[in-house]
Amino acid sequence: MGDRAVRNIFPLEDYLPQRTPQSLQVLLGQRGKHQKSGKLEVNTVTIEPIHMIALKVKGRMENFEAGQEVRKGWKKLKDIISSDRSITMEGNEGIVFYNQRNMLQSDGTVELWIGVKVSDIAHTPQECIRLTIPKRKYAKIDCCCFSRAEMNRRYTYLSEWIKENGYQIENGIDAFSLEPNRLDSFNPFEIPAHEIQAFDFDILYPII
Template sequence: MFVTRVERAQFSLLVVKVACSGEAVRQGWKELYQRLDPDSMQRLTAASYGYVLVPEWQWDSGVRDLWVGIKAWPEMTAPEGTAVIDIPERQYAKIRVHGDRRKMEEAYEELNRWFMQSELERDTSISSYSIEANALFPVNPFDIPAHVISYFQYDIYAPIKPN
């Protein structure tokens, strides 16, 4: 398990805002999915990801809100109860979570350790988000109840503060 520094291009997400809990994330995913039109549903392919955005500016007081979403496309209209969030091009510290809950905790600890040992700072400014990218196929992790899921495979992208 190791951290790499990566650059991600600008992209937009169609999201719903949820409370910071595994069950709320899954409920938000269901709500988002129900709001998608047939054209949007057809665009969810084997290459699709479900995203969880973590607002970095909330870490000091405790993260209360998350956003759950899918990549938006230019002509997409946000259905009622959703929003589009634009994520700018920027650098991230990336680590892969691959394993049980203990491995997930170790990945977050390793990410924090990497920032402490690096000359780089985590960007906790307003409108800065960490991104958790979850493959939706072959198994959609958002379809597994939070109290049941025992295996995790997703990438964490923690924003790096610009120089």
């Protein structure tokens, strides 16, 4: 997600929300030691085609509305998956994704998608789309941290790294920025957007 959009969706950098699951505190406490040094690392990765089902969500940037709409979309998607035995979910990730060129709409809302990888599906559930994101090269940074200020720093660092290393963010019709949220220890979509203060996902920008 672009730096300006992130700052608008999460406008209160010093805001201290009320809830962080203990499991995530332990997880990020182990992973986040490198954060104290201030050093971040970006890698380039090539990801094979991703087969997904997803729901579109839209919301304004103010007052965490977009983040809350993502959570409503996740609940709806989870209910669809649990009620349809023909869907075989692959892995345990909730993926937020967006096309950077089309993310900000003319009415001031942000258009995002929330989806899951699937390995088998007999039909496309109502309200969902079924899509394949083609094989593509990405610039990747992990976002395992305990504050929105640190999360925003990683978005900024990734964007700057792409420019400094001679790449561009690809924004063709099927080029999506991906944010796979790991769900094994903690589900961020079950905590309100205005409360969450800890994050465990990757940021992947498609590059050319």
